[in-house]
Ligand SMILES: [Zn+2]
């Protein structure tokens with residue numbers, strides 16, 4: 001944006017031209033699948049890797065969740081890197097041992113997680129990354145690693161980070177990452193109910209992009225009540241009330257093939273063109 005300001009001083013007009021750089025957030029969808037990775041031609045379009053989204057601004061790069069999608073992220077050696085976990089269910093953690101930046105001795109990685117089921121982040125990593133499940137611990141990787149508890153509001157590099165608690169077995173953290181006047185809300189492993197819906201509407205107010213858990217269709221939801229996931233219909237209601245500019249569904253059910261998701265997406269977009277299903281490999285720029 002180029003801004004011109006004219007100021008009169010002692011009868012002299014001064015023209016000030018200021019270039020105001022808009023803040024740009026780059027979002028890379030790396031993993032979209034819920035519960036367990038899937039593979040094969042039937043999943044090539046929307047993706048088979050589990051939850052991971054890379055969110056970058058300037059030299060800061062935050063990975064939301066470390067599902068198998070994080071494996072395809074190149075080493076982020078030059079960046080200020082954090083991995084922020086929504087919770088410790090395996091589908092959100094299984095890519096962490098293969099995260100390339102951990103193998104770079106010049107890199108530092110900040111890992112954030114909240115106490116879940118009386119297990120701290122350190123406890124959870126100790127279980128996941130120790131024999132007989134894995135040969136080395138998190139601090140044995142070449143990169144410097146530091147573990148942090150999640151506060152409701154904090155900063156990391158060029159982002160401010162807000163969090164709220166989602167409804168999910170054992171809990172889950174919903175994130176809002178903001179830089180300048182742009183924001184992105186990551187709400188996966190979220191089951192709707194009246195209380196958390198209102199909280200999320202408030203939390204996601206006017207966000208540029210809401211990524212929302214829509215693992216189930218409406219007909220699939222009832223038999224899975226209490227499993228901790230939601231539906232596209234509820235996501236649309238929340239996004240509309242929040243004034244979210246764009247809505248993407250994620251945590252696709254392992255049983256949902258590209259054909260099924262594409263048909264669902266087509267019918268939803270006839271009425272709600274601002275909504276769609278996240279595809280792994282997609283880059284979205286908020287500017
Ligand atoms: Zn999950």
Ligand SMILES: [Zn+2]
Nearest residue numbers: 087089168189
């Ligand atoms: Zn979960």
